[in-house]
Amino acid sequence: MxxxxxxxxxxxxxxxxxxxxxLRDQGPALRRPRQAxxxxxxxxxxxxxxxxxxxxxxxxxxxxxxxxxxxxxxxLHNLKLLxxxxxxxxxxxxxxxxxxxxxDHYGGLLAFLQExxxxxxxxxxxxxxxxxxLARWSVSGKDGRRDMGALDEKAIADFEIGVVRVKEPRLLxxxxxxxxxxxxxxxxxxxxxxxxxxxxxxxxxDDLPGEQALVYHLRGKGLVVLTxxxxxxVVNTVLHAREVTGVEKVHxxxxxxxxxxxxxxxxxxxxxxxxxxxxxxxxxxHCTGIETIDALSERLPRKVIYNSAGTRYELIxx
Ligand SMILES: [Fe+2]
Numbered sequence: 259m260x261x262x263x264x265x266x267x268x269x270x271x272x273x274x275x276x277x278x279x280x281l282r283d284q285g286p287a288l289r290r291p292r293q294a295x296x297x298x299x300x301x302x303x304x305x306x307x308x309x310x311x312x313x314x315x316x317x318x319x320x321x322x323x324x325x326x327x328x329x330x331x332x333x334l335h336n337l338k339l340l341x342x343x344x345x346x347x348x349x350x351x352x353x354x355x356x357x358x359x360x361x362d363h364y365g366g367l368l369a370f371l372q373e374x375x376x377x378x379x380x381x382x383x384x385x386x387x388x389x390x391x392l393a394r395w396s397v398s399g400k401d402g403r404r405d406m407g408a409l410d411e412k413a414i415a416d417f418e419i420g421v422v423r424v425k426e427p428r429l430l431x432x433x434x435x436x437x438x439x440x441x442x443x444x445x446x447x448x449x450x451x452x453x454x455x456x457x458x459x460x461x462x463x464d465d466l467p468g469e470q471a472l473v474y475h476l477r478g479k480g481l482v483v484l485t486x487x488x489x490x491x492v493v494n495t496v497l498h499a500r501e502v503t504g505v506e507k508v509h510x511x512x513x514x515x516x517x518x519x520x521x522x523x524x525x526x527x528x529x530x531x532x533x534x535x536x537x538x539x540x541x542x543x544h545c546t547g548i549e550t551i552d553a554l555s556e557r558l559p560r561k562v563i564y565n566s567a568g569t570r571y572e573l574i575x576x
Contacts, residue, residue, distance in 0.1 A: 259503065259504075261502075262315060264315045264476060266314045267571075268571070269484070270568075271309055271569050273307060273325075273332055275544050277302065279293075286571045289569055290340075290568030306333075306362040307357075307513070308325045308333055310351075318431075320430070323351060324472055326366040327363075332366070349378070352382050355470065356384060356385070356386040356390055357469055357472075358387060358390060358466050358468060358486065360466075361407050362487075362544075367414070368413055375419070383420045385430070388425050389468035390423075394454065435475075435503065436470050436473075437498060440498045441501075443493075444531065453466075472484040478576025481503065488515045488545070491516075496535050508537045509537065510541070510573065512540075514542075515545070517546055517547045517550040520549075525549055525550050526553070529550065540562050541565050
């Protein structure tokens with residue numbers, strides 16, 4: 259599938275596991291301007307992810323919201339501050355994307371629609387994988403069964419937001435690619451048997467086949483891959499993006515790599531294969547895990563950028 263080249267991509271991190279008000283600007287990463295030191299003006303961190311992505315092609319801007327944090331409290335708080343700081347205009351955002359049906363990515367969505375639906379265009383849509391609304395839980399010897407909840411599709415429809423289910427790769431507004439279901443190719447990027455889902459009445463292991471990554475082709479620079487939680491594996495996700503688009507060069511890998519608490523061997527293999535993909539830079543977020551961020555920083559010196567909620571990435575074509 260041909261993915262048209264874009265001229266620029268601006269990614270604003272709305273929610274992440276990390277907030278660090280003192281980080282320096284680094285390459286494309288521009289830190290949020292310093293604020294008065296009060297809670298009202300400080301961003302919050304939580305175990306979750308949310309971003310605003312604005313791409314531009316031939317003068318046409320295409321903004322979208324990618325995931326919605328873990329809690330209404332943090333998502334709405336951070337969003338309000340960043341809408342002000344960066345003058346983001348909700349009236350221009352027709353496209354909402356949910357990467358997958360885990361609470362740390364959809365947690366702020368219904369409260370956002372409750373508060374801001376009127377500010378969005380009437381024809382706003384939510385794109386999500388086919389399994390995004392299924393009931394999920396985990397089972398382990400240590401903690402027993404833990405409910406992970408489910409996003410209520412009808413509640414979204416009640417806000418007159420059309421839901422578009424995505425299975426195959428899908429082009430959005432001629433600028434962004436939703437990955438479709440990501441093929442698992444590496445031997446070591448495997449799902450946890452502790453994750454369960456109710457599908458067609460069956461209690462089965464949850465491989466999250468419907469998780470969507472977002473992919474852009476930045477002119478002269480290569481692919482920009484946003485992984486969300488990265489349950490398919492960051493290497494599988496980038497290999498998939500390359501195969502679908504036919505573009506080899508990887509400019510940036512940005513998002514959660516889901517390796518917090520993972521076995522050392524898996525982290526080592528992932529880091530080696532990420533290095534072999536030869537990205538110009540990597541932004542590990544959310545569930546990547548400190549061990550993996552350390553290992554990536556060591557293996558790819560100067561290519562790893564630490565994220566903080568509020569950081570804006572300005573990616574510009576050659
Ligand atoms: Fe996640």
